[in-house]
Amino acid sequence: MSEYQYYEFLAVDHELDDDQQAELRALSTRADITATRFTNEYHWGDFGGNPMTMMERYFDAHLYFANWGTHSLMIKLPEQFLDLDTAQAYCPTDSVSAWRHDSHVILSLCSDDEEGGGWDETDETRLSELIPIRADLAAGDHRALYLGWLVAAQTELDEDELEPPVPPGLNRLTRSLRALAEFLRIDDDLLTVAAQASGRPRDDGLAEFVKGLPQQEKDALLVRSVTGDPHVTAEVRRRFRRRNAAAPAAGTRxxxxxxxxxxxxxxxREGVATARAAAEALLRGQTRAEARELRLEALAADEENAWRKVAALIENKRPADYDNAVVLLADLKAVSARTGETATFAERFEGLRTEHRRKPSLLERFERSGL
Known part of the structure; x- marks a missing residue:
């Protein structure tokens, strides 16, 4: 398998000016660079830039994957929307970490699969599938943080490490969060068990909350929105979440x-699946046996018609018809055993062999079938 690496960066809260784009172009002559995006893929060699530095200087989100099994996602948010202490409570390891740069907090989630087998770049996640998670984090939804902690629990944490607060809604993941769980290779059984301690999110009542804001405050929010402030929606959702739901309790597991x-x-689960598969196989076997029994009863009532059908199938001289003729002959043999006419069957079958002795393909099928 040839080498493959994919880099994608996205600027959400601002656009890159010409100087910044020129700086990025100096890092890669082949990258696709716009005012909001940087993408590049490598089939050999390595990218000359440092993703952490690029996140600190230019971008708000970054996705990376390689065909040897590395998956990585970085998200940057203003610290008023993502508190560093909170982020680090969920991200305590090297592969799942958080740090502050200037007035922002950067979250890094990484998963490695050393086997890297069965890889196909067309099946890989792209940043567009995961970027809604950034807005959810800004609004105070910490489910993505908890998913990061589960990655660490699978790979790095000591067994006695206590889980952080379990956010509500783990058993009702959005499409983006499900994509993140898959991207980070979180075990489905682990996620299901973890979600058992998660409450239900309370998202109803947002419209009433907005209506209840003071008019002056609503006017200010509207002005900020129409003048391009990218954080208005997250700010309102965050305030609503804080008022509408109590902070999740500290984890106990x-x-x-x-x-x-x-x-x-x-x-x-696997035991249940095995038992179900065994029961279904038994039922299929019983159904096939019952069907064959009915077929043999019908043959016994009209054997001559069956022999004529065998002859017609053979005369077609097609491989599929040869196969069907052999199946029908096997049924006729079974009927002869039940009626005590095995000698008659043997005589008629030998006549077929003699009549069609110049058809090696048919004779080979006779031999394989044990007729």
């Missing part, structure tokens, strides 16, 4: 307990 519960659920 350890990483080890969650992993053990996930393993138990997986064993139970």
């Amino acid at each position: 350890t990483a080890g307990e969650l992993l053990e519960a996930a393993s138990a659920r997986r064993t139970e």
Whole structure:
């Protein structure tokens, strides 16, 4: 397999000016660069830039994947929307981390699959699928942070590490959050077990909340919105979330307990699936046996017509018709065993062999079938 790396950066809160685009062009002559986006892919060699530095200086989101199994997502937000202490409570390791740069907090989520097997670049996630998560984080939705913690629990954390607060809605992930869970390779059983301690989000009442804001404040928000402030929506949603729902309680389970519960659920689920598959196979076997029984009864009532059909199939001289003739002959043989006419069957079958002795393909089928 040849090497493949994909880099994508996105500027959300601002556009890149000409000087910034020129600086980025100096890092890569082949990249697709616009006022809001930088994308490049490599089938050999490496990118000369540093993604962390590019996030600090230019961009608000970054996605990277490589065919050897590395997946990485970075998100940058103003610190008034993503508190560093909160982010670090969910991101305590090297692969899942957060840091402050100037007035922003940058979140980095990384997953590695050393096997890297079955890879296809056309199946990989793109940043457009995940970027709505940034707005959710800005609005105070911490489910993406908790997904990052689950990645760390799977790979790096000590078993006695206590989980952070469990945000509501883990069992009702948005499409973007489901894509993130898949991108980070979070075990489905682990996510299901973790979601058992998650409450339901309370998103109803937003319109009433906005109506209840003081008129002067609503006017100010409207002016900010029409003049291009990208944070108005997140600010309103964040305030509503804080007023409408209590902060999630601190987690009470350890990483080890969650992993053990996930393993138990997986064993139970696989056992149920195995039992179901066995029952379905038995039913299919019974159905086939019943169908053959009905077929043999019909043949016994009109054997001569069946022999004529065998002869007609053979005369067609087509491989598929040869196969059908052999199946019908096997049924006729079974009928002869039930009626005590095996000698008659053997005589008629030998006549067929003699009559069609110049058809090697048919004779080969006779031999393989054991007729």
